[in-house]
Amino acid sequence: DAGVTQSPTHLIKTRGQQVTLRCSPISGHKSVSWYQQVLGQGPQFIFQYYEKEERGRGNFPDRFSARQFPNYSSELNVNALLLGDSALYLCASSLPQGAPSYEQYFGPGTRLTVT
């Protein structure tokens, strides 16, 4: 079975630009979460989506937005990029509510570099 997939793998942008990152969850998973991982630190929660609705938001500015599509894939959009947005962006999917497992499965991430 395919795991969580993310695209692109790497991305280089300049300050002020906008970026869209994509995530496909594991088949059957309806919840997708996004995390930002700065080098040398643990991942920081950005968003959680379940059934196309935002269910949680971390302490990130409004420049960060996301959405989930009917097929449960998701996009993370970041506007007006800053140098500090350079990080590994991780997507995680998990089983539907009420499932016996709460494990979040992470994708390989998208490495974003802002110059």
Next chain:
Amino acid sequence: GESVGLHLPTLSVQEGDNSIINCAYSNSASDYFIWYKQESGKGPQFIIDIRSNMDKRQGQRVTVLLNKTVKHLSLQIAATQPGDSAVYFCAESLSNAGGTSYGKLTFGQGTILTVHP
């Protein structure tokens, strides 16, 4: 805000030794805890989890211990192998009102485990 921290940023062990990685958490309301392993260039990989109604849980070569009194979590790896070399993160979460799902994970800084052959 809530945070999860680690006592030791690096740990070096010899192959075959047992490893213990520690973690302190600050949110006493958290009721779900997970250990992840992250290798260079990869996303975090689930190792083992434990709910707050348990003190200990065992997996294959790994054991997680939870001490709610002092808000401490530990990961024990038996017979550590070179393939265990990675960064290990603990994470905490809080279930919804019905206890049927968990949302955001709060991660600690991570411990770098190096296993020498």
